[in-house]
Amino acid sequence: MKNNVILLNHGSGGRLTRQLIDEVFGARFSNPLLDARTDSSIVNCGGTSIAFTTDSFVVQPRVFPGGDIGKLAVCGTVNDLAVSGATPLALSAAFIIEEGFDIQELDQFAESMANTAAEAGVSIVTGDTKVVGHGMADGLFITTTGIGIVTEDHLAIGNASRVQPGDVVIINGPIGDHGMAILAARNDLPYKADVKSDCAPLSGLIATVLDRCGESVTFMRDATRGGLGTVLCELAETVHRDIVVDEASVPLRQVVRSMCDMFGFDALFIANEGKVVMTVRPDAADNVLASLRKHPLGAEAVIVGTVDEGSEGKVHLETSIGGRRIIAVPAGDQLPRIC
Amino acid sequence: MKNNVILLNHGSGGRLTRQLIDEVFGARFSNPLLDARTDSSIVNCGGTSIAFTTDSFVVQPRVFPGGDIGKLAVCGTVNDLAVSGATPLALSAAFIIEEGFDIQELDQFAESMANTAAEAGVSIVTGDTKVVGHGMADGLFITTTGIGIVTEDHLAIGNASRVQPGDVVIINGPIGDHGMAILAARNDLPYKADVKSDCAPLSGLIATVLDRCGESVTFMRDATRGGLGTVLCELAETVHRDIVVDEASVPLRQVVRSMCDMFGFDALFIANEGKVVMTVRPDAADNVLASLRKHPLGAEAVIVGTVDEGSEGKVHLETSIGGRRIIAVPAGDQLPRIC
Numbered sequence: 001m002k003n004n005v006i007l008l009n010h011g012s013g014g015r016l017t018r019q020l021i022d023e024v025f026g027a028r029f030s031n032p033l034l035d036a037r038t039d040s041s042i043v044n045c046g047g048t049s050i051a052f053t054t055d056s057f058v059v060q061p062r063v064f065p066g067g068d069i070g071k072l073a074v075c076g077t078v079n080d081l082a083v084s085g086a087t088p089l090a091l092s093a094a095f096i097i098e099e100g101f102d103i104q105e106l107d108q109f110a111e112s113m114a115n116t117a118a119e120a121g122v123s124i125v126t127g128d129t130k131v132v133g134h135g136m137a138d139g140l141f142i143t144t145t146g147i148g149i150v151t152e153d154h155l156a157i158g159n160a161s162r163v164q165p166g167d168v169v170i171i172n173g174p175i176g177d178h179g180m181a182i183l184a185a186r187n188d189l190p191y192k193a194d195v196k197s198d199c200a201p202l203s204g205l206i207a208t209v210l211d212r213c214g215e216s217v218t219f220m221r222d223a224t225r226g227g228l229g230t231v232l233c234e235l236a237e238t239v240h241r242d243i244v245v246d247e248a249s250v251p252l253r254q255v256v257r258s259m260c261d262m263f264g265f266d267a268l269f270i271a272n273e274g275k276v277v278m279t280v281r282p283d284a285a286d287n288v289l290a291s292l293r294k295h296p297l298g299a300e301a302v303i304v305g306t307v308d309e310g311s312e313g314k315v316h317l318e319t320s321i322g323g324r325r326i327i328a329v330p331a332g333d334q335l336p337r338i339c
Numbered sequence: 340m341k342n343n344v345i346l347l348n349h350g351s352g353g354r355l356t357r358q359l360i361d362e363v364f365g366a367r368f369s370n371p372l373l374d375a376r377t378d379s380s381i382v383n384c385g386g387t388s389i390a391f392t393t394d395s396f397v398v399q400p401r402v403f404p405g406g407d408i409g410k411l412a413v414c415g416t417v418n419d420l421a422v423s424g425a426t427p428l429a430l431s432a433a434f435i436i437e438e439g440f441d442i443q444e445l446d447q448f449a450e451s452m453a454n455t456a457a458e459a460g461v462s463i464v465t466g467d468t469k470v471v472g473h474g475m476a477d478g479l480f481i482t483t484t485g486i487g488i489v490t491e492d493h494l495a496i497g498n499a500s501r502v503q504p505g506d507v508v509i510i511n512g513p514i515g516d517h518g519m520a521i522l523a524a525r526n527d528l529p530y531k532a533d534v535k536s537d538c539a540p541l542s543g544l545i546a547t548v549l550d551r552c553g554e555s556v557t558f559m560r561d562a563t564r565g566g567l568g569t570v571l572c573e574l575a576e577t578v579h580r581d582i583v584v585d586e587a588s589v590p591l592r593q594v595v596r597s598m599c600d601m602f603g604f605d606a607l608f609i610a611n612e613g614k615v616v617m618t619v620r621p622d623a624a625d626n627v628l629a630s631l632r633k634h635p636l637g638a639e640a641v642i643v644g645t646v647d648e649g650s651e652g653k654v655h656l657e658t659s660i661g662g663r664r665i666i667a668v669p670a671g672d673q674l675p676r677i678c
Contacts, residue, residue, distance in 0.1 A: 001442060002442050002443050002446055003442070003443070004442050005438075005439050005440060005441055005442060006436050006437070006438055006439060006440040006441075006442060006445070006470055007438060007470070008438050008470050008472060009470075010436070010468065010470050011436070011468055011469045011470025011471075012470075017468060020442075020468060021466075021468065024442065024445055024446050024449050025432070025434075025449055025463075025466055025468070028446070028449040028450055028452070028453040029432075029449070029452070029453055029456070029462070029463040029466075031462040031463075031464060033429070033462065033464035033465070034462070034463065034464050034465065034466075040465065041429065041431075041464035041465040043428060043429045043464060043486065045384055045387050045389055045428060045486065045488055046386075046387035046488050047385075047387070048384050048385035048386070048387050050384055050389065050486065052429060052431060052464065052465055052486060053431070053465055054431035054432070054433045054465055054466060054467050054482070054484055055433065055467045056433040056434070056435050056467050056469045056482060057469075058435060058469045058471050058475075089382060089384060090372070090380065090382045090391060092380075092391060092392070092393035092484050093364075093368075093393070094393045094394065094395040094482045094484075095364075095395070096395050096397060096435070096480055096482075097345050097349070097350070098345070099344075099345055099346060099347050100344050100345060101344060101345040102344055102345075103340060103341050103342070103343050103344060103345060103359075103363065104341050104342070106345070106363055107341055107363050107367070110363050110364055110367040110368065111367055113367070113368070114367040114368055117368070123368070123370040123372065123373070124364075124368040124370075124373065125370060125372035125373050125380035125382060125391065126372070126373065126379065126380040126391055126392055126393055127360075127364055127368075127373075127393060128393050128394045128395050128482075129349065129350055129356060129359060129360065129364070130350045130395045130396075130397045130480075130676075130678075131345055131346070131347050131348075131349050131350025131351075131675065132350075132397050132477060132480075132675075132676060133347060133477075133675065133676075135474075136397075136476070136477040137475070137476050137477065137480075138471060138472075138475040138476065141435055141469075141471075141476075141480065143393070143395060143433045143435075143467075143482035143484075145393055145431050145433075145482075145484035147382065147384065147389065147391060147486060149384055149385050336470065336471075336472065337469075337471060337472075339469075
C-alpha cells in the first residue's frame, strides 16, 4: 500500500483504515498497548490504570440536527473512555483553525463543548490553538484527548477477554441516526428527513449499568464510524467466536430505514455517536436492560444477538425473511467526514 | 474580539493567542487546572499526579533542516511534559490527512515519530486517523497528547510558585535556530543559510538536571512559539517579579543573528524546539550548569539573567551598549506555521 496515496476511505473506520493503521502506524509504533487495538489504551500510572484515548473531529457540516462539532468532539472522547470501563477525568482540546474563521462561531462550539463536558462530568483542562492560512484547512478541526481511571474489576471490559459463548449482545437504542442526520444536513433531499444525530455523552448511562451489574458486563464499545456491524465484526475476530445477530431485533427508526434504502446503505455500518454495544452474561441480561432503560439514553435498549460456540470469528445475520448470511466490514463507506 | 475573524497571529503564541484563549476557551471552559495556564495540566489520578498536555502541529514545510513534522510532534509534547517536572509515560497521536497524500511520505513521518519517541523513552500508545477531501487541509496535521508522572517534589516546577528574587535564569543553548531554519527552508534566500532546527526531546537532559539538583530548580518552560522573550515575560507576570536579562549573554549563532537583522526579527521572540529556560537558586547555578553541559543538548548552557526584587512583573533587557529597556510580547509574529 505504500506506493499509493491516501483515499477518503482510509478515514472511514472500515477495512482501509485498519490496513493503514496496521501497515504504517502499527508497524512503526508497535508496542503492547498500541498493539491491543482497543478504543482506549490502558496505561499504568504509578499503580493506577489510566484509560487514554484521542480523536480528531473534522465533521462537515459543523452544525447538524442534534449537535455540532464541539458537542461531537467531547462525546466522542468521553464515550471512548466510558466504554473502556473508565470514569472520565479530564480532556484536552486542540484546535486547528482556518484564517478568517468567525470567532463568534468558534465561541459557539466552545460553549457547546463546555456544556457537553459538564453533562459528562469532565473538565477540559488543557489545550492548544493553531491557525493555518486561508484555504489550508476546511474551517475548523478539533482534536480531543481524554484520560480516566479504570478500576481493577473493569479492566477486562475494554479488551473483551471475558467474553464467552452465550453472552448476549445489547445496544442502547436505534442505529444509524448520526450518519443519516449528517447526510440529511449535507444534501438537498427531495423530502424533509426528520432525523437527529444521537450524539450524546454515554458516561452517565454506562456508570449506572456498571454500578448495578458491572460484573456481568463482559465487553463494551461505542458504535461510531463503522456502525454496529463493525463493532461486532471486530469483536468476533478478537474473541474468535461467532456472533449471531437477529436482524429483526436491531432497532432502526423508519426514517433511517427509508434513507438507507434510498441511498443504498446498510444501516448496520452507518455511524452512531451515542450508542454503546455491550455483551452481557445471559442471566444478567434482564437486569442490564432494566438499568439501561431507566436512563433517558437507554430507554430503547434491546438485545440484538448472541455470542455463539462457533470459533470462526464471523458475524452471522439472521435475516427477517428467515435466511442467514455472514456480514463483513466494508472497505470504506460513502459518507466521509461523518465525525 | 468576538465580532472579528481568526487571524494568522491568533496562532502565533503571542498576545493575540493569549487573548483568544482568555476570551473564548478560558471563558467557556474555566476550571482551576485550565485557569493555571501552565504548559501541562496536573491532574490528580487516584493519588498520582499526572501531567497532561496537547499540541497540534501544522508546520510548513513538513521537512526542514534538523527535523520534520513527525519529530516535531513528538518533541513538542515530550518537552511540555518534561518542563512540568514529569517523566513522560505515553503519547497519543491523531492524524488529519488530506486525500491524495503520499503514503510513503506519511510512513516517513511515522518512522521519524517512532525514532524520536524511542529517544525520549516514551511510547505512542493510541491514535486516530481522519481523512479530509482534496483541498480541505494542507497535507498533514498531527496532534500529539502526552501523559507523564510528576513526583511530589517536582510539582512546583511547572507553576513557578517557588521562584524568588535572586534566582538565576539559565538556557541550555543558542536561541532562534528553529524559527530561522523554517524561514530558510521556506524562502529562496539570496545566500545559503547554514542553520538547522534545534528540534530535540529534552526529557533526558531535564531528568539529568532534576536527578542531580532538582531541589534547586524553581521553574522550567520550553521556549517554543513565542521564544525566550515570551517565556520570560509570562514568568515575570506570573510571579510578580521583574527579570533582568543581559543581552550580551543570550547565546545566538551568527547565522541566526544575521537572518534576524536581515528580516527585522527580534531573536528573543523567535521559536525554538529544543530549548528549556529554567530558574535556579543562585548557589546551585554552577552545579546546574555543569549538569546541563555534560549532556549533548546542554553543552552550550549559560546564565542569561536574574529574577529581581522589582515587583512590576516586567522583563528588563540590559543591552550590549549599556542601555536598559523593557521588553514586551509582540501581538503576533511574521512566521506563521512554525510548529
